[in-house]
Amino acid sequence: MELKFERIAGRSKPFYLLSCGLAGLVAAGVYSTWLMHDQGLHLSGMSSRIPWGLPIVMAIFYIGLSAGSLVISSLYGVFGKLEYKPFARVATYMALLLMIGALLSILTDQGRIDRVVVEPFSHFNFLSMLSINPFLYSSYILICAAYLIVMMAGNEKWTKILALIAVLWAILVHSGTGAIFGFVPRALYNSPLLPPSFVAAALSSGTALMILVILALFRLTGRPLDKAPVLWIGRLLAVLVLIAGYLVLVENAHRLYAHESRAAERFFLLGGAHSLLFWGGLLLVGSVLPLLILFHRRAGASIRWVAVAAVMVVAGVLCERYLIVIPGLAYPPDLFPGWTITQSPIEEGIASYAMSLYEVLQALGVVALMGLLFLWGLRTLRLLPTEARRPTEFPARAVAIGCP
Amino acid sequence: MGKTMERRKFLKTGALVGAGAAGAYGLPLLTSLRASAGNALAPSAKCRWGMVIDLTKCPPNCTACVDACKRENNVGSTGDRLRDIYRIRKVTIESTLAVGVAPKAVPLLCNHCDEPPCALVCPIKATYKREDGIVIVDPHRCMGCRYCVIACPYNARHFNFRENDQRPNPAYPKRQRGVAESCDLCAHLLDQGKQPACVAACEGIQAKALCVGNLNDPASEISALIRNHSVKRLREDLGTEPKVFYIGL
Numbered sequence: 001m002e003l004k005f006e007r008i009a010g011r012s013k014p015f016y017l018l019s020c021g022l023a024g025l026v027a028a029g030v031y032s033t034w035l036m037h038d039q040g041l042h043l044s045g046m047s048s049r050i051p052w053g054l055p056i057v058m059a060i061f062y063i064g065l066s067a068g069s070l071v072i073s074s075l076y077g078v079f080g081k082l083e084y085k086p087f088a089r090v091a092t093y094m095a096l097l098l099m100i101g102a103l104l105s106i107l108t109d110q111g112r113i114d115r116v117v118v119e120p121f122s123h124f125n126f127l128s129m130l131s132i133n134p135f136l137y138s139s140y141i142l143i144c145a146a147y148l149i150v151m152m153a154g155n156e157k158w159t160k161i162l163a164l165i166a167v168l169w170a171i172l173v174h175s176g177t178g179a180i181f182g183f184v185p186r187a188l189y190n191s192p193l194l195p196p197s198f199v200a201a202a203l204s205s206g207t208a209l210m211i212l213v214i215l216a217l218f219r220l221t222g223r224p225l226d227k228a229p230v231l232w233i234g235r236l237l238a239v240l241v242l243i244a245g246y247l248v249l250v251e252n253a254h255r256l257y258a259h260e261s262r263a264a265e266r267f268f269l270l271g272g273a274h275s276l277l278f279w280g281g282l283l284l285v286g287s288v289l290p291l292l293i294l295f296h297r298r299a300g301a302s303i304r305w306v307a308v309a310a311v312m313v314v315a316g317v318l319c320e321r322y323l324i325v326i327p328g329l330a331y332p333p334d335l336f337p338g339w340t341i342t343q344s345p346i347e348e349g350i351a352s353y354a355m356s357l358y359e360v361l362q363a364l365g366v367v368a369l370m371g372l373l374f375l376w377g378l379r380t381l382r383l384l385p386t387e388a389r390r391p392t393e394f395p396a397r398a399v400a401i402g403c404p
Numbered sequence: 405m406g407k408t409m410e411r412r413k414f415l416k417t418g419a420l421v422g423a424g425a426a427g428a429y430g431l432p433l434l435t436s437l438r439a440s441a442g443n444a445l446a447p448s449a450k451c452r453w454g455m456v457i458d459l460t461k462c463p464p465n466c467t468a469c470v471d472a473c474k475r476e477n478n479v480g481s482t483g484d485r486l487r488d489i490y491r492i493r494k495v496t497i498e499s500t501l502a503v504g505v506a507p508k509a510v511p512l513l514c515n516h517c518d519e520p521p522c523a524l525v526c527p528i529k530a531t532y533k534r535e536d537g538i539v540i541v542d543p544h545r546c547m548g549c550r551y552c553v554i555a556c557p558y559n560a561r562h563f564n565f566r567e568n569d570q571r572p573n574p575a576y577p578k579r580q581r582g583v584a585e586s587c588d589l590c591a592h593l594l595d596q597g598k599q600p601a602c603v604a605a606c607e608g609i610q611a612k613a614l615c616v617g618n619l620n621d622p623a624s625e626i627s628a629l630i631r632n633h634s635v636k637r638l639r640e641d642l643g644t645e646p647k648v649f650y651i652g653l
Contacts, residue, residue: 040566040581041548047486048562051550111548111563111582119547123529130551131527184555185521185642333557335512335638336497336653342507343496345470347486348559 003085003385005152008221010379019375022368029365032358033108041111043358049351050329054359055109058366059102061205061321063137063177064198065314066098067170068206068240070144072233077151077163083229086388087214089151093383094213094374095170095206096144101370103137108362129180136173143169152382174199181324187264188255188328197247198324204240205317207233208290208310215307217384224387227303234306238294241313245287248320264331267350274327277319286316326353452537452647453589454619455603456629457511459652461613464509469614470494472605476590478578480570487565489579491587492602510653511602511614514539514560514587515638515646522552522561522586531584537619537647538589546583553584557642561586589616619647 008015036043046053073091075084110116125131147162175195182194211233218225255265269275290309292299299305330351335341341348378384470492474480479489492513499505520539523531530546533539541552553561567581576592579585590600599607599616606614617626629635635649 037582041563042484042487042565046550046565048488048553048565049486049559051553051563109549111550111584112546115545115547119528119530119545123545125527125529128525128527128551130525130549134527180551184525185557186554329554333559333639335558336510337639338499338501339497339508340500341495342498345485345493346488346490346559348495 005382006386008378022372025364025368028361032361045354045356049347050353054355055105057322057325058363059105062098062102064202065206065209066095067202069095070170072210074167086385090383092148097370099141101366133176136176140173174202187261193251200244201317204244207237208313211310226389281319282316285312451618452620454647456615456649458613468605468609469602472601475572476601478571489562489585515648518645521555525551525555540588541584543583548582
């Protein structure tokens with residue numbers, strides 16, 4: 001049976017109401033961003049000791065989500081699994097939007113937005129992770145866009161080529177993002193495991209988000225959905241969460257074991273509110289509970305429970321993104337081993353960060369913009385199939401790759 | 405047969421694209437790595453600025469250097485302790501290893517590392533090391549990403565969170581908001597043959613705890629100080645090769 005992709009009507013009252021609400025949030029975000037740049041970034045919760053805050057946390061969160069969306073799309077694009085073809089277009093579109101959101105978050109976080117467009121081209125530093133990454137991000141956006149276009153044009157050959165390039169590029173993008181932190185000599189940043197663990201958390205959070213988006217879209221638009229592929233994505237999610245959790249455990253165990261990072265790790269594990277995010281947010285809610293659900297014989301086979309697990313994974317990875325950025329900055333570098341600084345005109349010990357309302361509004365604005373573009377994308381582009389049913393006849397290749 | 409050919413072609417295209425991307429990126433990366441390796445530790449410049457801080461001469465409660473720096477560089481206090489700029493600051497340290505060790509007052513500033521992590525991470529080379537070894541921020545190029553503030557292992561970098569309208573020194577521009585800030589050894593004064601503001605202030609109060617000079621000149625005062633004293637640099641283990649030397653630390 002041929003899949004038929006159709007636009008959503010987008011003429012209902014809830015559609016317009018939601019659009020207006022999102023547009024309002026975008027306006028609030030634009031206003032708070034403008035204020036922070038007109039008056040200065042002191043309006044944010046950032047300080048000289050914690051110079052990166054919520055915008056960077058959200059940016060790396062979006063970047064991660066984007067990868068996972070692409071994984072779902074690649075199940076069809078790269079591995080030729082036809083039962084995931086119904087989700088391929090919308091997944092690629094999501095990957096694209098999330099990356100745009102990430103770039104916007106980073107862009108609006110700069111002290112001098114006016115220089116962002118010109119300076120990187122005239123004085124590019126090939127050794128800085130922060131100049132390599134925007135190059136990777138923008139090229140990734142172009143690759144995703146090209147991939148979506150050829151997929152929608154029905155060009156199977158180029159869909160495969162671009163899907164493979166997009167997936168490889170996504171791994172590069174996420175390793176690069178992990179390296180922004182992992183390659184900096186701070187006690188809680190410096191780690192060669194950060195790039196792969198960033199990729200793993202990215203894949204799990206994005207996959208979880210796609211489960212939620214697929215379920216919501218098909219239910220809200222009243223289109224029939226075959227549950228088997230979604231449940232299979234749930235099993236894939238369980239594996240990804242396991243890998244991500246394993247990398248987090250190894251990284252933290254190593255820090256605890258090594259003398260030079262033990263004090264920092266103790267601060268990370270038991271040092272304050274962020275430790276709660278680690279134990280409660282990332283480990284319990286983000287990893288253990290979803291794994292219990294997904295591996296449970298009955299719960300793992302129930303769409304409702306898989307959705308609950310997906311929400312938990314997304315929340316857990318958001319905690320993880322916060323834990324990558326903030327505690328590493330809050331923990332001070334040891335300037336005088338064997339000595340402690342008792343007096344200083346600036347904050348020298350463990351620094352504190354409290355996000356300001358402006359930052360929160362800015363973050364909500366970016367989320368709302370992505371939501372708005374998503375809604376109107378569904379209305380203008382043929383992203384969703386009229387129904388997603390298991391294909392009656394599998395081509396030999398798809399079966400050979402193996403679907404449980 | 406057709407399928408295999410197609411797959412082979414597809415894989416070939418993928419490999420070619422990957423190799424192309426790696427080449428396009430790798431080549432400049434390698435050349436810049438070589439360039440940075442060439443500069444390290446063997447500055448060809450005749451002049452290589454460094455600083456010696458003699459803690460035995462530094463009066464504990466004196467902030468003459470800090471105050472002079474704020475005046476000279478127009479970075480006066482704004483009352484926001486978390487976001488104020490300190491190109492040089494003075495801290496008190498106490499031993500955690502033994503009791504009864506007298507606390508020490510230590511001026512902290514940019515170490516003008518020969519291998520500066522801040523310059524390494526700056527995405528647009530707004531922070532760079534001059535030929536004479538001074539690590540400097542170009543405030544007209546910096547886009548305020550704050551990666552240098554994060555990468556500096558000495559907390560010597562600050563960020564201009566707000567416009568600072570105080571301008572006690574009309575000869576020096578006021579600080580713009582949105583850019584990184586750190587000590588540049590008053591390069592504008594050194595270039596005119598004058599002493600940095602902190603050094604002049606320390607001499608002004610007859611303490612003479614600070615000395616800036618040419619590390620490449622064996623006849624300079626700073627070279628003699630380093631020769632004749634046991635000097636320490638902060639966190640030498642990090643491999644950043646700081647050029648601020650402490651006596652009595």
